[in-house]
Amino acid sequence: MVHIYDRDMWNLASENQQLAAINYKDGFENMLISIGLNDDIHGEKAVWMFPVPANPDDVVIDILKGFPLLQGKDxxxxxxxxxxxxxxxxxxxxxxxxxxxxxxxxxxxxxxxxx
Known part of the structure; x- marks a missing residue:
């Protein structure tokens, strides 16, 4: 769920795409999440909220500039x-x-x- 700040209020923005890649190893889960938003979004700030099933002390969040290209067969x-x-x-x-x-x-x- 993405909230966009627009001067006097926060609006809920719709996502048109969501991608995730999950790697679970040695008891730790590494998850890459990416969303696509509509082009008609206007605002100065945005907040993206998503649930993380862990204690806050165990969570590390990084912002990446891209999403890896994953290939495979359907x-x-x-x-x-x-x-x-x-x-x-x-x-x-x-x-x-x-x-x-x-x-x-x-x-x-x-x-x-x-x-």
Whole structure:
């Protein structure tokens, strides 16, 4: 939630994007948080409030100038591709005997013509 100071009052601003990267190691959580705000925000000061599930003495907050570029694969796409390939394989395997029966008459007819 972002509050923007505008001379005589604080207004609530809407966020259009929120990104987070969390790394948990040795009992400590490092979290990078970034938000995107609308372009029509006017004001001199802003406050961004977010909950931190820890004692205030255990929290260290730094302001970074950028957010790292993270790359990876979309798990839905990977799953759908794997299931789709497996499904085609199973469908082909289960209909293999039918394919042989359909192809056999044409093979015999072709051989009979050569006699």
């Amino acid at each position: 798990i839905d796409t990977v799953y759908n591709t794997a299931v789709g390939v497996s499904g085609l394989f199973m469908a082909g395997y289960s209909t293999f005997p039918l394919g042989s029966l359909v192809a056999l008459p044409f093979i015999f007819v072709g051989q009979m013509r050569t006699f």
